[in-house]
Amino acid sequence: EADICQTPRYLVIGTGKKITLECSQTMGHDKMYWYQQDPGMELHLIHYSYGVNSTEKGDLSSESTVSRIRTEHFPLTLESARPSHTSQYLCASSGISVRDRGIYEQYFGPGTRLTVT
Amino acid sequence: KNQVEQSPQSLIILEGKNCTLQCNYTVSPFSNLRWYKQDTGRGPVSLTIMTFSENTKSNGRYTATLDADTKQSSLHITASQLSDSASYICVVSDRGSTLGRLYFGRGTQLTVWP
Numbered sequence: 001e002a003d004i005c006q007t008p009r010y011l012v013i014g015t016g017k018k019i020t021l022e023c024s025q026t027m028g029h030d031k032m033y034w035y036q037q038d039p040g041m042e043l044h045l046i047h048y049s050y051g052v053n054s055t056e057k058g059d060l061s062s063e064s065t066v067s068r069i070r071t072e073h074f075p076l077t078l079e080s081a082r083p084s085h086t087s088q089y090l091c092a093s094s095g096i097s098v099r100d101r102g103i104y105e106q107y108f109g110p111g112t113r114l115t116v117t
Numbered sequence: 118k119n120q121v122e123q124s125p126q127s128l129i130i131l132e133g134k135n136c137t138l139q140c141n142y143t144v145s146p147f148s149n150l151r152w153y154k155q156d157t158g159r160g161p162v163s164l165t166i167m168t169f170s171e172n173t174k175s176n177g178r179y180t181a182t183l184d185a186d187t188k189q190s191s192l193h194i195t196a197s198q199l200s201d202s203a204s205y206i207c208v209v210s211d212r213g214s215t216l217g218r219l220y221f222g223r224g225t226q227l228t229v230w231p
Contacts, residue, residue: 004160042121042206042221043161090160097166103149106219108160 003027004109006091012115013081021076021112023091032074033106035090036060043090049074081116088113119144121222123207129228134197138225140190140207151208152181152192155224161206164192197229 004025013019025032030051035043035058045058049068063085064078074093078085090111097105121142130136142150149168153161165174165181167190173182178195194201204224211218 040126040223040226042223044221045219092160097163103166103168105163105166108162110160111158113158 004091004093004107006089006109006112008112009110010113010115012117014117015080015082017081019078019081019114021089021091021114023074023076023109024072025074025093025107025109026072027093027095027107028071029093029095029107030071031094031104032068033092033094034058034064034066034074034076035092036062037088037090037111047076081114083116086114086116119209119211119220121207121209121220123205123222123225125225126223127226127228129230130197132197132199132229132231136194136197136227138192138194138205138207138227140192140222142188142190142207142209142220142222144188144209144211144220146211147185147188148210150181150183150190151210151219152179152190153206153208155204155206157203164205194227197227199229199231202227202229 007022032049034047037043044060046060046062047066049055055066088111091109092106094104094106097103124139151166152164155161164179167183180193183190206224207222209220
């Protein structure tokens with residue numbers, strides 16, 4: 001199993017605050033992703049990175065920004081949190097699957113549940 | 118439009134019973150289909166990945182099938198346990214993208230009662 005850590009696991013914050021959600025992986029994976037997921041809904045890709053100094057926006061428009069200064073670290077930042085940002089944020093990385101050789105597997109972190117009041 | 122549809126939306130079964138979850142997709146081109154298990158408040162965990170040439174794949178009590186012609190997949194859970202209570206997500210990957218674009222279904226919420 002991949003080892004992907006996300007902190008904090010839960011965050012309740014007031015409107016207008018700046019927050020950074022942390023994500024780190026120890027597998028040396030080049031590709032990393034951020035997804036947003038609301039209850040009962042599908043995951044939506046909001047950011048991805050092919051490697052250091054590479055970041056791209058995903059399918060779902062997001063006011064958040066990301067950075068990739070180190071391979072293992074892919075933090076997500078909201079400059080001014082709003083109630084509409086309340087959601088679960090999942091970080092993932094991908095690498096060759098150990099179980100299904102030759103196929104890229106996505107490994108997910110435990111998620112950060114963000115509530116903006 | 119590339120889509121992944123899952124049914125049923127939710128399902129309640131008694132411990133020890135079997136169940137089958139369905140996934141229909143319109144993603145094209147097709148590379149592979151994945152089933153993930155997502156416990157409440159956790160990230161998804163991969164159960165199986167099937168490529169175009171595979172019809173069935175098992176992982177313990179989980180057996181996935183794929184019919185690439187009709188673009189349908191199923192996940193069969195045998196002898197359910199309380200720990201099987203989770204959301205099961207069908208994910209399809211397209212071909213020709215260096216990112217390996219993933220299309221997610223909304224999941225089937227399975228509840229196993231004692």
